[in-house]
Amino acid sequence: MNWFDRLLLFILSIVSLILGVAVVLVGAAVPVGWAQMELTRQPYNDVTMVVGAVTALIAIRFLFFRRKPRDPKVDxxxxxxxxxxxxxxxxxxxxxxxxxxxxxxxxxxxxxxxxxxxxxxxxxxxxxxxxxxxxxxxxxxxxxxxxxxxxxxxxxxxxxxxxxxxxxxxxxxxxxxxxxxxxx
CATH class of the missing domain: 3.30.70.1350 (Cation efflux protein, cytoplasmic domain)
Known part of the structure; x- marks a missing residue:
């Protein structure tokens, strides 16, 4: 990966991490009493929290992604x-x-x-x-x-x-x- 690709991946990871955390917080902050009828039909909070958590985990994975340095023996x-x-x-x-x-x-x-x-x-x-x-x-x-x-x-x-x-x-x-x- 060249430096530009790494920069784009870093920006993508930061944005995904922020959005993932925000989605988890929004999913957890919706009052259960208001959405109790909606939750019986479709579990929006659970889906929102799972999607947010998965997005945050993927972002954390790419944020700490490091490519191994090339082995000089290969070249x-x-x-x-x-x-x-x-x-x-x-x-x-x-x-x-x-x-x-x-x-x-x-x-x-x-x-x-x-x-x-x-x-x-x-x-x-x-x-x-x-x-x-x-x-x-x-x-x-x-x-x-x-x-x-x-x-x-x-x-x-x-x-x-x-x-x-x-x-x-x-x-x-x-x-x-x-x-x-x-x-x-």
């Missing part, structure tokens, strides 16, 4: 080394993948997201490609190149590499870091 991968375990952060893997992927001929923009899978990491690659490029061949090349590069440099098994081509990049601007070789 990293453990690799065995000669002298003990080595922890490689997901951010490092993202940087390596982005570096290798942005060097591919025809890629305008390259982003990587990492998550854990059953047999290794799952990479989600988002690419913008230049016009007049074989998109399917470039996507297969990105899968192969990034997977083999990461497995060679980090020794972390890569389970799957998913590629999403989001849009065409701007072919008119100079692509010094992307194009390696002669440009057409």
């Amino acid at each position: 990293s991968v453990l690799v065995t080394g000669d002298h003990g375990p080595i922890r490689i952060a997901h951010q490092t893997i993202v940087q390596l993948a982005n570096r290798k992927g942005s060097q591919l001929r025809g890629v305008s923009s390259f982003e990587t997201a990492v998550r854990h899978g059953q047999g290794g990491l799952i990479l989600n690659l988002r690419m913008q490609v230049l016009p007049d490029i074989d998109i399917a061949a470039l996507a297969r090349e990105a899968q192969t190149v990034v997977k083999s590069y990461l497995e060679e440099t980090t020794h972390v098994p890569i389970e799957r590499v998913l590629v999403q081509v989001t849009e065409l990049g701007d072919g008119n601007r100079p692509m010094n870091r992307v194009w390696s070789g002669t440009s057409a």
Whole structure:
């Protein structure tokens, strides 16, 4: 949850707590003699008090709700080394993948997201490609190149590499870091 969501949840909890307590007090303050005939038909006071109490309890629950801090072990991968375990952060893997992927001929923009899978990491690659490029061949090349590069440099098994081509990049601007070789 970001700070804005937490602020909204806090405001909602305070308002719900105030309204819940007010509803309980109103339900308890209605004179029984006046509403005795109404209570025989429908128990308004009981319903009002129960609804108010439940609302107040929910508000108290959310008022003291705290999300557990993220475990740094979740955002990293453990690799065995000669002298003990080595922890490689997901951010490092993202940087390596982005570096290798942005060097591919025809890629305008390259982003990587990492998550854990059953047999290794799952990479989600988002690419913008230049016009007049074989998109399917470039996507297969990105899968192969990034997977083999990461497995060679980090020794972390890569389970799957998913590629999403989001849009065409701007072919008119100079692509010094992307194009390696002669440009057409």
